[in-house]
Amino acid sequence: MSQFPQHKARKRFGQNFLHDAGVIDRIIRSIRPRENDHLVEIGPGQGAITSGLLASGAQLDVVELDKDLHPILMGQFGFLDRFRLHKGDALKFDFRQLVAGDEKLRVVGNLPYNISTPLMFHLLEQSDCIEDMHFMLQKEVVLRLAATAGMNHYGRLGIMVQYHCRVEHLFDVGPGAFNPAPKVDSAIVRLVPHATLPHPADDVEVLEILVRDAFNQRRKTLRNTLKALLSAEEIEAEGIDPGTRPEQVDLAGFVRLANRLARKRSASA
Template identity: 40%
Template sequence: MKQSKRLYSPAVIKEIIERHGFKFSKSLGQNFLIDGNIIHKIIEESSIKKSDGIIEIGPGIGTLTQSLCEAAGKVIAIELDNKLLPILEETLQEYHNLEIIHKDILKVDINRLIEEKLRDMEVKVVANLPYYITTPIIMKLLEEKLCIEKIVVMVQKEVALRMKASPGNKDYGALSVAVQYYSKPEIVVDVPKNVFMPRPNVDSAVIMLDVYKEPVVKVKDEKIFFGVIKAAFGQRRKTLLNALNSGIDLNKEDIEKLLEKTGIEPKRRGETLDINEFARISDEIYEMINNY
């Protein structure tokens, strides 16, 4: 061990935040992990090697960062809260393979960051994400088609269930299809409320997304594909025919024709369709639009 104090110890956290006069920010979703077993499990499931470059989002005071630095070749920790910067400089000063960046992750050019700081490394994102912006962060990481092998993140449990859900499941929705288009999700550990300081109101889960080199289905136009998904789940009680009629720029007769061509029953609801069926519908819409 490079450092005798383990930063996930509640006594250590209390001492550090009291000495720095740090106050937890609800608006920034700050909840620090205080369970070493969960941290070890995250490291283990991430399969981190010394040849890996890690991007961590929201390091807090460094409870997870410490173990990431000990396992990986290089760690880039992106922290929005400037009040945490002097704490991180102190708690992680012994780790020379760490770089802390003070920025909003949603405004970071991650492709450029990887090119400049993690070139020739296998890149993974490992983090305890701030829950208030979990979905925008996940979709940024996936939609930008980064050179990332794996994403292992702590999220609100209900969000993890939605990412992993299959057709017909009550949790299945637009997020499920979008995440599964880019990656294979797997919940690797359930996390109770009592392993955080302060304790959140919800249970959590660590989800691992194995990122595909190419999306799991080929579509002719991604914008149309995601437009179909948004329309299908926009009003869950509507039949597919009525949902698409409300959500995409085609008349009802044309939608009936294209559904007939795909062999998909118009009276089905969006939540029963799998990703391949969404792809078939979007490709038919593409053909219809381009043949007008």
């Protein structure tokens, strides 16, 4: 029995602690940690996945916001030189500071639903130092991340994450694997930053603006949703029917439209 009292999950941190040994083992097997890896775990909680990661012999940094969990984690793992605890908010954390030389980080996390999207984009801003990411997320978020053109969940989130990464929906996890049990299903996703962007944008911020505007009224056609940015003729010039709805346009198509918009803006500057 642990020398520490049972920690009660806190709603304000969006905590749902994983306790199902079968699910934990499947997550570790999906990550396949290696002895020479430099792993980073976001929100280790009570250490359910942490011990499996450390069993590989890898270096592990963990970032935990909840101060009550710090002594629990140090009590379990603090004796290992390969374990380092960083006390703070992952949304504000500089992951590049952990990198030595040309090594790359492998990031793991059971992410609270309320911060999962901003945290992923915070990490993607530092993707030059990341080999891959494995996250437990709300299943609906994973469906949105992995969706491609024409699918129900396809939209702004999937397009912008797929611009930066290869996305793999690995497997689903039911509420019973957690304590307390969430009201929704979860899923494990693997994100692998592209070594070379398959569809590079001239200006990523312009791409973000164009995709946001396109999906603001997703049932309308591009002719209507993008009219403040591009004319129907300009859309058609990129090989896209202006009468198409945004969910029918793939990532490559959105990048072509964004590059046209970037050129148009720089020409008029």
